[in-house]
Amino acid sequence: MxxxxxxxxxxxxxxxxxxxxxxxPGLALAQAxxxxxxxxxxxxxxxxxxxxxxxxxxxxxxxxxxxxxxxxxxxxxxxxxxxxxxxxxxxxxxxxxxxxxxxxxxxxxxxxxxxxxxxxxxxxxxxxxxxxxxxxxxxxxxxxxxxxxxxxxxxxxxxxxxxxxxxxxxxxxxxxxxxxxxxxxxxxxxxxxxxxxxxxxxxxxxxxxxxxxxxxxxxxxxxxxxxxxxxxxxxxxxxxxxxxxxxxxxxxxxxxxxxxxxxxxxxxxxxxxxxxxxxxxxxxxxxxxxxxxxxxxxxxxxxxxxxxxxxxxxxxxxxxxxxxxxxxxxxxxxxxxxxxxxxxxxxxxxxxxxxxxxxxxxxxxxxxxxxxxxxxxxxxxxxxxxxxDVFPLQVTPRAFALDAGGKLVPDAPAGTGQDDYDYPLRGPAVQHEFTRDSWEALKPGWEKATLAYTTPALAEDFIGYGSGAADLWMAASGADADVQVTLTEVRPDGQEVYVQRGWLRLSDRAQDPARSTPLRPWPLDRPDSMAAMVPGEPALARIEIQKFAHVFRTGSRIRLWIDTPSQFGGNLFAPQSVPTRLTVLHDAAHPSRLMLGQAPASAVVGAIPASAPACGTVLHQPCRADPLAGNAITLGLPQPQGEK
CATH class of the missing domain: 3.40.50.1820 (Alpha/Beta hydrolase fold, catalytic domain)
Structure with a gap:
């Protein structure tokens, strides 16, 4: 080590x-x-x-x-x-x-x-x-x-x-x-x-x-x-x-x-x-x-x-x-x-x-x-x-609309167009190595099996807190598929920082109206509420992004990745394996969006340091070089021969 x-x-x-x-099997490991x-x-x-x-x-x-x-x-x-x-x-x-x-x-x-x-x-x-x-x-x-x-x-x-x-x-x-x-x-x-x-x-x-x-x-x-x-x-x-x-x-x-x-x-x-x-x-x-x-x-x-x-x-x-x-x-x-x-x-x-x-x-x-x-x-x-001083800490819901060209637009009602990706090539694993915080290397062909949406550089600090939601209008060529979303921060220095993930089986998309909120999807998760996707017919898939807290600093960008469930730590998923073409729609009739809670600046004890922590020092939030640097990659589409 x-x-x-x-x-x-x-x-x-x-x-x-x-x-x-x-x-x-039988590996003997103990806490602390x-x-x-x-x-x-x-x-x-x-x-x-x-x-x-x-x-x-x-x-x-x-x-x-x-x-x-x-x-x-x-x-x-x-x-x-x-x-x-x-x-x-x-x-x-x-x-x-x-x-x-x-x-x-x-x-x-x-x-x-x-x-x-x-x-x-x-x-x-x-x-x-x-x-x-x-x-x-x-x-x-x-x-x-x-x-x-x-x-x-x-x-x-x-x-x-x-x-x-x-x-x-x-x-x-x-x-x-x-x-x-x-x-x-x-x-x-x-x-x-x-x-x-x-x-x-x-x-x-x-x-x-x-x-x-x-x-x-x-x-x-x-x-x-x-x-x-x-x-x-x-x-x-x-x-x-x-x-x-x-x-x-x-x-x-x-x-x-x-x-x-x-x-x-x-x-x-x-x-x-x-x-x-x-x-x-x-x-x-x-x-x-x-x-x-x-x-x-x-x-x-x-x-x-x-x-x-x-x-x-x-x-x-x-x-x-x-x-x-x-x-x-x-x-x-x-x-x-x-x-x-x-x-x-x-x-x-x-x-x-x-x-x-x-x-x-x-x-x-x-x-x-x-x-x-x-x-x-x-x-x-x-x-x-x-x-x-009271529970829970109150936040303001903020909406980010998915838009054409891989854009994530703050405070917009809807974007335009749609994007497709191939399923089920797994996304990159995170925390998959036992001895260090880690991102897995991207797999060959990932460009056709992944979507990403990124905000412009932030004009001020954004303090994200609590659970979030990726509200995605999705269509599928098959009956079912599993979706993974990953929330990251893209720093001005070109490093991308892992923040949090969320997962959903599309057939388990029905929501409990008594428990769901704009910032927290809650699947009904009962056998009688599960339903296959109708091929080609859009359906709203609300994906819970697990609770997190993260300071997105001025000049950074917020990004949402969409792909096939892979691995997070000890959670190794077994997604549906039938090859499917998935579509994410983001137009006025199908306003796909990212919902995050913004904590008030008054909740911060002291001042937020002007500089972000060095990559590799924040526990369980690994960095990697931005795979989309230079905007040379069009995700979800066949790539020209030789293009990286």
Whole structure:
């Protein structure tokens, strides 16, 4: 590993709920596992994994009962002092029931040892609980079933009455351990005081398994090998401890979990039926009554930034929301951690510390990895911060009309003409290389399989925020196709910066009128609402551009690419493969447009730096040379022989 991104991603990034699209079977990778060095040289290599010195005064392991008698493995790390202590719970199907064991002390764990250390040093007992049917816990594995939240409630209530616990319990961590929090809190356990979920699947289908209705099987295929690697870590700890019960249970779970292996579930349930709808946890999060500190990463390569929009179902007065550019594992950021512990001190310990004055919305943009850190992503540092004292941060919808000649015209009602492109040559992958932020090279013939629309140079800064929409009037020569749109910034220096993407299967284009807004398409996504395209007949395809925040500076141009779904991080799509000619119409009768939210300048904390960050420094927003530089390429049309 030679690049800066190698050291910050090694052993992390695609981990946790990150479903490793290109991982080899059984590849063992762990979140926040490999520490980075404390130096700042760009070519610094990651040091080897180091053994952690004990930071807890006492470790207690055992099994706690769910309501049906199933025994769930737990491990409690207690701080110094007499106790009893407030408790922070880490609950998932990875290896939390083995925290503090031999593998964990070698940094081989799904979550962050450094975060646990900080919590213990702050006076909290940290308790890990393994979900039923995973690692050392009894029961049948079933990902995100209703029982998952019920078991979480049972665990919280059992932990709260232990002699070393004072009855006040919070929950922390991200990915699967974030999903556990919203599932558990929706069950309203009386002793749960606060949760801090990060990077979750609020609606597993649209957030991961079928984004925009398009199958993304690479997501779950790689994850199954990662899950087994986490149970291998639990087995390593059990072997060191001579825990035969745990070893026997892991061996059994490796067999019985295959019944509900997630790839098999998606084969059995390719549309939103009752089984899949149970995995829509955002449909139940309105039942959450405790304070919530939510974190998400816009360019999350694992679970994307959609999260079922569960935050909008919560009491906004009891929600604090931090969003940032970057990767799945930036929850470990020490800048975030300081706020996290203050949040728990206020609502779990009950300490009056002024946390309520924290803005309800914080948005980090242009975040880089700057300065020393002990673990991956801990030194995440924003370049521009937005804030709002109320949720949500209000934006002004701005329309950009698609027009002839690849133009994207601000504030215009409609353009003229239409453009065609060949399907299904995949667009370029982004974040497809595990060791660095990346754009894939363009494929031969891409000029005929891609459309692009670009604004004139901006006369003033444009602060884009929130979800967006590509409202495209499309016609197809066949019955169905999948569409990918990519939002970028083209800088005056000729570099093109990745901002965000969106996806839609055209047969899943019917919209939910109760949930859709000008800035957020929301597919009905039910079998009875899906319909094939009528060849040659235009239909409106509203494509959700995932949430983002980005400063498009004066002199830059905003661009929208349209092509065939490829890969973003762990999300490797399986688009329809029938060759089709697709048409994007943009005339008065078919006003195709890009809709973006513009945040007010008053939301910016301080001043926006005049110069954009250097390419390659902003986490998960890679640059490339502008492929359209010089305007020598006419997209969607056959190219003259020899023209590039």
């Amino acid at each position: 030679k690049s800066p991104f190698a050291r910050r991603l090694a052993g992390a990034a695609f981990a946790a709920c990150a479903m490793l699209a290109l991982a080899a 596992q490999v520490p980075v060095g404390t130096g700042t040289a760009p070519d610094e290599l990651a040091p080897p994994v180091k053994h952690q010195a004990p930071f807890f005064a006492r470790r207690i392991t055992g099994y706690l009962p769910a309501r049906d008698g199933t025994q769930l493995r737990f491990s409690a790390l207690l701080p110094k002092g007499k106790g009893p202590f407030p408790v922070i719970v880490n609950y998932s199907g990875y290896d939390p029931g083995s925290i503090g064991g031999a593998a964990y002390m070698d940094d081989n764990t799904a979550m962050s040892v450094n975060l646990d250390r900080a919590l213990v040093q702050a006076g909290y007992a940290v308790v890990g609980v393994s979900a039923r049917g995973t690692a050392c816990s009894e029961g049948q594995f079933e990902f995100l079933s209703m029982r998952y939240g019920q078991d979480g409630r049972d665990a919280i209530e059992w932990i709260a009455i232990q002699p070393w616990a004072n009855g006040a319990v919070g929950m922390a961590n991200w990915s699967w351990a974030g999903m556990s929090q919203i599932a558990t809190a929706a069950e309203q356990p009386p002793h749960l005081k606060a949760i801090a979920p990060g990077m979750v699947l609020g609606d597993a289908r649209l957030d991961s398994w079928f984004i925009g209705g398009i199958p993304a099987p690479g997501f779950v295929d790689g994850w199954w090998g990662y899950l087994h690697s986490r149970w291998d870590a639990a087995r390593h700890s059990a072997q060191a401890e001579g825990d035969q019960r745990c070893l026997a249970q892991i061996a059994q779970n490796l067999q019985t979990a295959e019944k509900n292996r997630v790839p098999s579930i998606l084969i059995r349930h390719p549309v939103r039926d009752d089984y899949i709808e149970i995995r829509n946890m955002a449909a139940r999060t309105h039942q959450i009554q405790v304070p919530v500190f939510s974190m998400e990463a816009f360019q999350d390569e694992a679970v994307i930034a959609r999260e079922g929009y569960y935050q909008e179902t919560l009491d906004p007065a009891r929600l604090w929301f931090l969003q940032t550019n970057g990767a799945h594992d930036v929850y470990v950021s020490t800048r975030f951690r300081r706020q996290l512990i203050a949040f728990f001190d206020r609502f779990v310990k009950g300490r009056v510390n002024g946390f309520e004055a924290t803005p309800h919305v914080q948005v980090w943009t242009e975040a880089t990895l700057a300065g020393p850190a002990q673990g991956i992503f801990e030194n995440l540092t924003p370049g521009v911060t937005l804030k709002s």
